[in-house]
């Protein structure tokens with residue numbers, strides 16, 4: 001593995017003694033059916049942190065997020081989410097109740113329904129639903145005037161905002177975000193990434209962010225893990241990555 005392991009190890013030691021991590025993963029192997037694509041992955045996310053999960057196409061980033069969100073069973077290893085273990089029987093619903101939300105790569109919207117209906121559907125008749133929607137619209141104010149528009153007619157950036165607004169309705173404590181900037185203009189992508197940063201700081205959310213636009217993501221992440229061919233090839237702080245072009249290349253390309 002490349003990268004600043006010593007700094008990352010120090011961070012690991014420090015966090016062991018502090019409050020429990022929002023997410024702690026040890027020796028994770030994950031994949032699809034019998035095919036294992038992620039091997040021996042260790043990572044953690046603390047309160048108030050935005051952590052990048054980088055790597056080239058096919059490295060296993062989405063597979064990792066789906067496994068952490070309870071959508072795929074782990075093949076091996078330990079996952080602890082928000083104080084509890086994740087086993088083969090822990091479904092996505094249980095993890096959602098603990099406070100985990102996944103913002104999937106395909107955005108997971110009901111394209112024929114309006115913005116408001118997409119938000120209301122998420123609430124499952126939860127009490128105080130209207131207030132939760134208003135709260136989410138405060139974070140993403142550009143959605144306010146678009147509430148009666150069908151989700152399928154929104155721009156890419158607006159759709160991504162709606163996907164994030166839906167995730168925020170449950171007042172999550174841990175967000176897993178897959179390729180938020182996919183297909184978006186750099187300015188729009190940058191705004192969304194900064195919104196994640198603000199949420200992490202102001203609400204002490206933990207965010208694990210899969211992102212291909214590494215320079216944009218480096219503006220908002222605290223630490224980084226990079227995968228290649230399903231294995232961890234780099235971990236370190238965002239500062240270290242910005243200073244070292246070789247490390248940056250490892251994060252981009254998964255070069256060992």
Ligand SMILES: Nc1ncnc2c1ncn2[C@@H]1O[C@H](COP(=O)(O)OP(=O)(O)OP(=O)(O)O)[C@@H](O)[C@H]1O
Nearest residue numbers: 032035037055056057058059060061062063064212
């Ligand atoms: N449903 C599936 N069934 C079988 N194999 C899959 C499935 N989904 C993904 N894979 C394979 O798992 C490997 C990792 O894919 P994954 O989508 O996790 O990578 P990624 O790093 O997120 O890539 P990208 O940046 O292109 O989205 C790839 O070889 C892919 O073909």
